[in-house]
Amino acid sequence: MDQQTHSWIAIRAIALLEQNNDMPALVSLLKPHARKASVGAWIPDDIYVKNGGCRTDCHVLKMTVYSGGQKERFVTLKADLMKQAGPSRRMAGFLQEDATLGADWWAIPFKGDASPGQHLPNRVMALATMLKDLLLMGDEQVYDLIPHKNDYMESIDAEARTREEAAALYFFMLSHFAADSCMPCHCDARKLSSYSGGGVHHKLEKHWSGSVGNGFERATLLKTAATDDQIFQQARDVDAKFGLQFEAGPLPDLGKDHDEWLEDMFICRASFAMASVIAPYKDYPYDNTGPIAKYDALLGNGQAALLQKVDQAVLHDAVWNTAIYWKHIWNTIGD
Numbered sequence: 001m002d003q004q005t006h007s008w009i010a011i012r013a014i015a016l017l018e019q020n021n022d023m024p025a026l027v028s029l030l031k032p033h034a035r036k037a038s039v040g041a042w043i044p045d046d047i048y049v050k051n052g053g054c055r056t057d058c059h060v061l062k063m064t065v066y067s068g069g070q071k072e073r074f075v076t077l078k079a080d081l082m083k084q085a086g087p088s089r090r091m092a093g094f095l096q097e098d099a100t101l102g103a104d105w106w107a108i109p110f111k112g113d114a115s116p117g118q119h120l121p122n123r124v125m126a127l128a129t130m131l132k133d134l135l136l137m138g139d140e141q142v143y144d145l146i147p148h149k150n151d152y153m154e155s156i157d158a159e160a161r162t163r164e165e166a167a168a169l170y171f172f173m174l175s176h177f178a179a180d181s182c183m184p185c186h187c188d189a190r191k192l193s194s195y196s197g198g199g200v201h202h203k204l205e206k207h208w209s210g211s212v213g214n215g216f217e218r219a220t221l222l223k224t225a226a227t228d229d230q231i232f233q234q235a236r237d238v239d240a241k242f243g244l245q246f247e248a249g250p251l252p253d254l255g256k257d258h259d260e261w262l263e264d265m266f267i268c269r270a271s272f273a274m275a276s277v278i279a280p281y282k283d284y285p286y287d288n289t290g291p292i293a294k295y296d297a298l299l300g301n302g303q304a305a306l307l308q309k310v311d312q313a314v315l316h317d318a319v320w321n322t323a324i325y326w327k328h329i330w331n332t333i334g335d
């Protein structure tokens with residue numbers, strides 16, 4: 001996703017917690033720093049950061065047919081994915097409604113084609129675990145906000161403690177990977193999903209950022225005279241451009257017995273299944289022997305209804321999952 005889409009998703013996630021009066025202490029940590037921390041929402045895509053520990057492989061979990069000896073392990077039946085992703089996720093709703101992926105498709109074993117330690121669920125897990133430690137070692141302002149108190153903080157040099165600004169930046173970085181997991185092309189190993197070549201991946205991201213608009217561009221957010229509340233209102237106003245609706249009330253926790261890694265693994269599987277609906281696997285097989293699909297053929301004229309469903313499922317869940325991960329981290333500090 002483009003810079004402004006990532007910044008919007010993270011700011012919209014804070015606004016979602018705020019409007020639901022969910023996690024007020026977390027909102028009060030993030031909201032005043034949202035503008036500057038918005039850099040964190042897209043910096044993982046910066047080449048400078050990618051040359052560090054945040055390589056391209058960490059932004060994807062590209063699934064393909066598995067032909068090894070543990071086939072059962074890599075099958076997730078539709079009913080199980082619906083349960084694991086939970087009813088609040090629009091991606092699950094999209095797949096529940098879909099009739100193009102039959103029982104034969106759901107019985108195929110699929111596995112992410114990733115280098116060890118380098119894929120989206122690992123990145124989400126790593127940031128979530130580190131954030132809990134960094135928050136426990138927060139400075140006085142952070143310490144006043146976190147729900148778990150301890151006294152070993154006394155032994156950490158005041159200069160070494162985590163400032164609110166730094167914590168906000170890392171929360172925003174986590175939103176980047178939460179959002180990338182929801183992008184179907186990030187979870188599909190077929191050539192048609194690659195970013196280069198002007199295909200569906202690139203054009204779909206441009207479609208989103210065009211609608212999110214310039215208000216969430218880096219330069220605008222850093223120099224705007226708008227108040228935090230005005231920026232949050234702008235973030236909520238974007239909902240109407242995609243027809244997004246967020247449920248009121250407290251957000252759910254991770255699925256039963258899930259940690260962040262497993263939660264994200266199921267989200268990536270849902271994302272891959274969506275890619276297989278957008279580009280039907282019978283026309284565009286996983287062995288790449290079919291034609292390269294173009295955006296116009298899959299989501300262009302005549303496909304407006306499908307495009308709107310994709311927009312709503314991906315963008316709703318990118319915001320929703322970000323807020324769920326943040327809430328879970330905050331509630332499990334010190335566990």
Ligand SMILES: [Zn+2]
Pocket residue numbers: 001044045059176180
């Ligand atoms: Zn990315």
